[in-house]
Amino acid sequence: MNPQVLTPELRQWLVEQTQAGCRHEELLASMRASGWSDEVARAALQGRAQGPVPPQPPPALRLPEPALSGSPSSVLAGDRRVQVLLTLQRPRLVVFGGLLADDECDLLVAAAAPRMARSETVVIQSGGNEINPARTSEGMFFGRGEIPLCARIEARIAALLQWPVRNGEGLQVLHYRPGAEYKPHHDYFDPAEPGMGAVLARGGQRLATLVIYLNTPERGGATTFPDLALEVSPIKGNAVFFSYDRPQASTRTLHGGAPVLAGDKWVATKWLREGEFN
Numbered sequence: 582m583n584p585q586v587l588t589p590e591l592r593q594w595l596v597e598q599t600q601a602g603c604r605h606e607e608l609l610a611s612m613r614a615s616g617w618s619d620e621v622a623r624a625a626l627q628g629r630a631q632g633p634v635p636p637q638p639p640p641a642l643r644l645p646e647p648a649l650s651g652s653p654s655s656v657l658a659g660d661r662r663v664q665v666l667l668t669l670q671r672p673r674l675v676v677f678g679g680l681l682a683d684d685e686c687d688l689l690v691a692a693a694a695p696r697m698a699r700s701e702t703v704v705i706q707s708g709g710n711e712i713n714p715a716r717t718s719e720g721m722f723f724g725r726g727e728i729p730l731c732a733r734i735e736a737r738i739a740a741l742l743q744w745p746v747r748n749g750e751g752l753q754v755l756h757y758r759p760g761a762e763y764k765p766h767h768d769y770f771d772p773a774e775p776g777m778g779a780v781l782a783r784g785g786q787r788l789a790t791l792v793i794y795l796n797t798p799e800r801g802g803a804t805t806f807p808d809l810a811l812e813v814s815p816i817k818g819n820a821v822f823f824s825y826d827r828p829q830a831s832t833r834t835l836h837g838g839a840p841v842l843a844g845d846k847w848v849a850t851k852w853l854r855e856g857e858f859n
């Protein structure tokens with residue numbers, strides 16, 4: 582191989598070494614040792630060298646996505662018309678108004694309330710669950726279609742996000758008392774962590790999240806997106822949707838539940854998977 586030609590592979594190697602913290606002087610030394618002239622090596626490192634465009638990250642997967650072309654103020658989601666209150670392209674994030682009727686919110690809370698237990702998070706080493714001080718809410722999961730109300734909401738979400746019901750987890754209901762919060766986190770599973778194999782085997786990666794507000798706390802309890810300096814107010818019946826095309830922080834989908842300052846907060850979270858979740 583002609584060492585003076587900057588192939589896509591070499592360019593990628595340079596990018597990776599630089600991202601890994603390798604200093605330019607060290608890279609120059611190893612390039613010189615491989616036969617590069619000092620001038621061409623410096624040009625390559627400074628991005629001045631001619632060469633093919635480096636390979637791009639893997640193409641984005643198909644993702645859950647509402648039908649918002651033409652910027653409608655509302656969308657028909659199966660049996661209900663839902664308002665579009667806010668949209669962001671990158672990351673993809675949409676705030677919906679009136680996804681659930683007030684009585685649907687109340688009925689879901691009433692059905693979930695007897696089964697609430699301190700929320701757990703996935704232990705990345707083992708794939709099991711544990712109680713975590715970063716998450717001081719109580720929660721429960723419905724099975725998919727467990728009660729007719731769940732089935733109706735799931736069908737509505739599937740129509741809204743153009744994603745099959747079978748690729749969704751059951752609804753999770755969370756209850757935050759005053760002071761409770763959910764510290765910022767990502768909802769995708771990190772495939773590099775041990776213990777994720779079993780989690781991913783059941784439906785593949787999470788691709789998107791829909792947090793539905795089941796009541797309006799008096800103060801606090803916003804869903805926060807620290808990378809975007811964005812806070813979504815928890816308003817009964819409304820929902821925030823966001824998607825992530827890869828399990829990486831570069832998606833800027835870090836999000837949390839801010840502490841509830843007065844009153845209680847109830848939400849239902851729906852996660853959409855790549856494949857069938859059973």
Ligand code: PD2
Nearest residue numbers: 763803804836837838848850
């Ligand atoms: O309750 C919320 O606002 C919230 C924030 C972050 C819920 C979740 N994440 C979740 O259920 O993953």
Ligand code: ZN
Nearest residue numbers: 766767768836
């Ligand atoms: Zn979350």
